[in-house]
Amino acid sequence: MTPSQGRRRLPLAERREEILKAATELIAASGFKGVTLEAFAAACGMTKAGLLHHFRSREELLIAVLERRDTLDLASVVDALEPAPDAATARAVMSGFVRRNLAQRSLVQLYTVLSAEALDPAHPAHAYFQARLREGRAMLQRYLLAWHPRPGEAAVDLLAFLDGLQLNWLRDAGIDFLAQWEAFADRFFAA
Amino acid sequence: MTPSQGRRRLPLAERREEILKAATELIAASGFKGVTLEAFAAACGMTKAGLLHHFRSREELLIAVLERRDTLDLASVVDALEPAPDAATARAVMSGFVRRNLAQRSLVQLYTVLSAEALDPAHPAHAYFQARLREGRAMLQRYLLAWHPRPGEAAVDLLAFLDGLQLNWLRDAGIDFLAQWEAFADRFFAA
DNA sequence: AGCGCTATCTACCAAACGGTAGATAACCTA
DNA sequence: TAGGTTATCTACCGTTTGGTAGATAGCGCT
Numbered sequence: 515m516t517p518s519q520g521r522r523r524l525p526l527a528e529r530r531e532e533i534l535k536a537a538t539e540l541i542a543a544s545g546f547k548g549v550t551l552e553a554f555a556a557a558c559g560m561t562k563a564g565l566l567h568h569f570r571s572r573e574e575l576l577i578a579v580l581e582r583r584d585t586l587d588l589a590s591v592v593d594a595l596e597p598a599p600d601a602a603t604a605r606a607v608m609s610g611f612v613r614r615n616l617a618q619r620s621l622v623q624l625y626t627v628l629s630a631e632a633l634d635p636a637h638p639a640h641a642y643f644q645a646r647l648r649e650g651r652a653m654l655q656r657y658l659l660a661w662h663p664r665p666g667e668a669a670v671d672l673l674a675f676l677d678g679l680q681l682n683w684l685r686d687a688g689i690d691f692l693a694q695w696e697a698f699a700d701r702f703f704a705a
Numbered sequence: 706m707t708p709s710q711g712r713r714r715l716p717l718a719e720r721r722e723e724i725l726k727a728a729t730e731l732i733a734a735s736g737f738k739g740v741t742l743e744a745f746a747a748a749c750g751m752t753k754a755g756l757l758h759h760f761r762s763r764e765e766l767l768i769a770v771l772e773r774r775d776t777l778d779l780a781s782v783v784d785a786l787e788p789a790p791d792a793a794t795a796r797a798v799m800s801g802f803v804r805r806n807l808a809q810r811s812l813v814q815l816y817t818v819l820s821a822e823a824l825d826p827a828h829p830a831h832a833y834f835q836a837r838l839r840e841g842r843a844m845l846q847r848y849l850l851a852w853h854p855r856p857g858e859a860a861v862d863l864l865a866f867l868d869g870l871q872l873n874w875l876r877d878a879g880i881d882f883l884a885q886w887e888a889f890a891d892r893f894f895a896a
Numbered sequence: 897a898g899c900g901c902t903a904t905c906t907a908c909c910a911a912a913c914g915g916t917a918g919a920t921a922a923c924c925t926a
Numbered sequence: 927t928a929g930g931t932t933a934t935c936t937a938c939c940g941t942t943t944g945g946t947a948g949a950t951a952g953c954g955c956t
Contacts, residue, residue, distance in 0.1 A: 523903055523952050544825045547738040551944060562944080564904045572944065623824060630821030633814060633875055634735045647876055670873060670885055675862075678869025682861060684824055685838055694861055701892065714922050714933055742914060753914080755934045763914065 522559060530568050532558050534582050537575055542623035545631050546576055546639070573638045580628075580642055583621060587614075604657045605703045608672075612695050615680070623684050626677075647673075662705065672702060713750060721759050723749050725773050728766055733814035736822050737767055737830070764829045771819075771833060774812060778805075795848045796894045799863075803886050806871070814875055817868075853896065863893060 524532070536557040540549045551572050555565040569575040599607070615622050629647070632639045651669050658665035675698055683691045715723070727748040731740045742763050746756040760766040790798070806813050820838070823830040842860050849856035866889055874882045 521904060521951070525953095526903080529903080544827065545736075545738065545822055547736065548822075548825060548828075550942080552942090560903095561905060563906080563946085566945070567903060570945095627821050627824060629876075630818050630872070631736055631739075633818060634739060636735065637739075644876065647873075667885060667888060670870075670880055671866075671889065674869035674873050674885070675866050676869065677872050678865035678867065679861075681821070681868050681872070682838075682865050685820075685835065689861055694858060694865070697858060698862065712921065712934060716923095717933080720933080741912080743912090751933095752935060754916085754936080757915070758933060761915095 526568070529558075530578075533565060533568060533575070534579055537579050538583070538624055539620050541576075541579065541628060542620040545627045547631060576638060577642070579624075580639060583624065584646075587621070599657055599660070601661050601703050604661075605699055607657075609695070609699065612676070612692065616691055619684075622680055626681055626684055668702070668705075717759070720749075721769075724756060724759060724766070725770055728770050729774070729815055730811050732767075732770060732819060733811040736818045737828075738822060767829060768833075770815075771830060774815065775837075778812070790848055790851070792852050792894050796890055798848075800886070800890065803867070803883065807882055810875075813871055817872055817875055859893070859896075 533554070537549075537554050540553060540557055551562045551565065554572075554575065555562050558565070565575075569578060628639060629643050631637055632643045634640065651673060654672065655665045655669040658668050662668045676695075679689075679691060679694055679698075683689045724745070728740075728745050731745060731748055742753045742756065745763075745766065746753050749756070756766075760769060819830060820834045822828055823834045825831065842864060845863065846856050846860040849859050853859045867886075870880075870882060870885055870889075874880045
């Protein structure tokens with residue numbers, strides 16, 4: 515166990531945040547199954563045992579990572595949604611969403627990798643993702659209800675395209691995410 | 706190691722096929738990282754050592770699974786591509802592709818789960834997927850070149866939508882994959 | 897300065913992992 | 927029916943894994 519010398523002691527909240535940030539990066543790169551407790555710990559310059567003082571198990575760490583991303587990400591959207599939105603504002607909100615994702619590649623990859631991994635019903639985050647994505651679609655559908663002729667199908671369309679574009683962008687960084695999105699949105703929000 | 710009694714002996718090719726089929730199902734359900742050698746073996750009623758007689762390592766098994774899917778899947782498309790196709794035949798080929806995927810959920814899930822897992826450069830199938838998907842896009846682009854104003858962007862669009870739709874369909878089987886595809890294709894092939 | 901709290905470490909464990917070596921038994925052929 | 931081939935098994939090894947127990951050291955408070 516490496517950090518024999520130079521013990522770094524941090525206040526609880528600070529260390530927790532550091533761990534979660536590092537864990538997010540690692541999971542994004544290699545999936546949850548692909549990262550060991552020791553790897554999580556080493557990324558913060560500490561040992562397994564040290565990490566387990568903050569999170570009682572590896573699985574509890576995963577859940578904390580997901581909850582953190584939720585609070586970070588969802589909060590910034592919800593407030594813009596309060597007045598029943600028309601097509602133009604709906605598009606603006608979605609574009610903002612896309613732009614923010616573009617700047618946070620590792621978070622996008624975290625969600626992509628993890629949500630694919632969690633297709634397995636035995637995965638610790640399976641239920642989380644099932645609920646999360648269902649809510650997401652319902653919320654989007656409410657957006658579209660006011661003006662789109664087929665809000666149900668349209669919601670699936672839009673989310674499918676975004677998910678797929680994200681996936682392909684992660685595979686090939688040469689793809690111009692923003693341009694592809696805007697072109698799609700031109701068609702989508704013209705209906 | 707369970708199967709102490711009732712040893713089942715099969716000819717080489719037959720057993721190989723049985724193993725690959727079972728491994729495909731397992732990887733589709735839990736990803737490659739999520740399945741152990743013993744689990745692969747147990748699914749065919751044999752032991753680790755028995756399986757390793759056919760595939761020298763766990764990683765070699767993964768590669769064999771991917772190659773098998775390629776030969777099974779690609780062969781049926783390539784022959785329809787020979788005469789430079791117009792929009793209508795291109796759409797027909799893609800629709801056939803979608804229909805076949807619909808009937809083979811586990812293969813779709815195999816590719817989805819595995820290609821997300823393989824975003825990690827350290828994954829044994831990383832190079833495979835990178836090459837495979839690049840080729841796929843190039844091939845599609847050749848299809849579109851004859852009639853579409855922006856074949857490059859259109860190819861990304863189409864593949865992103867299909868990937869994303871697959872992903873969402875795997876998450877929620879209630880989605881009508883075929884209907885969503887046809888609606889998208891109506892718009893796409895009208896351009 | 898000294899005391900207490902607790903964040904962190906060292907050392908360890910049992911289970912699970914991928915893989916190897918050598919024994920055993922099922923099938924084919926003569 | 928005997929013998930050889932080889933698909934499969936039993937038994938084992940070294941490593942890695944998630945997690946625990948108890949020692950140690952950094953910080954805040956008086």
